[in-house]
Amino acid sequence: xxKRPLEEDALTINEEDEFNTGPxxxxxxxxxxxxxxxxNSRNNKKLFGRVRAFDRHCNMVLENVREMxxxxxxxxxxxxxALPVNKDRFISKMFLRGDSVIIVLRNPRDKKET
Numbered sequence: 001x002x003k004r005p006l007e008e009d010a011l012t013i014n015e016e017d018e019f020n021t022g023p024x025x026x027x028x029x030x031x032x033x034x035x036x037x038x039x040n041s042r043n044n045k046k047l048f049g050r051v052r053a054f055d056r057h058c059n060m061v062l063e064n065v066r067e068m069x070x071x072x073x074x075x076x077x078x079x080x081x082a083l084p085v086n087k088d089r090f091i092s093k094m095f096l097r098g099d100s101v102i103i104v105l106r107n108p109r110d111k112k113e114t
Contacts, residue, residue, distance in 0.1 A: 015056070026106050027054045036107040042100045045069040048107075049091075058098030065091040 019028045030037050030051040039047040039060075049065030067089050073082040 035110045038105045040102045060096045
């Protein structure tokens with residue numbers, strides 16, 4: 001049984017409304033206004049960049065991304081415990097799979113989005 005054309009149109013309109021007002025509105029505003037977001041991912045890395053595209057599963061195409069993480073260097077026996085080291089790298093374009101996204105925050109330094 002297939003959906004009638006009017007039902008499909010209603011679903012499309014409802015989905016657009018959800019993107020504009022629901023939890024995905026943070027991503028929608030980032031795409032529209034070319035603003036940066038901070039993404040915390042499952043691999044305990046933070047991604048700071050601009051969202052070019054996304055879908056309902058939070059799969060994203062990101063540009064100008066700064067990936068940040070902390071590493072604890074291994075030490076030999078009998079040595080002092082090493083201090084954690086903050087590391088980062090730049091990625092010009094990337095695809096982020098949505099199942100690795102924990103939280104998405106808009107950049108608080110950007111002007112208030114309405």
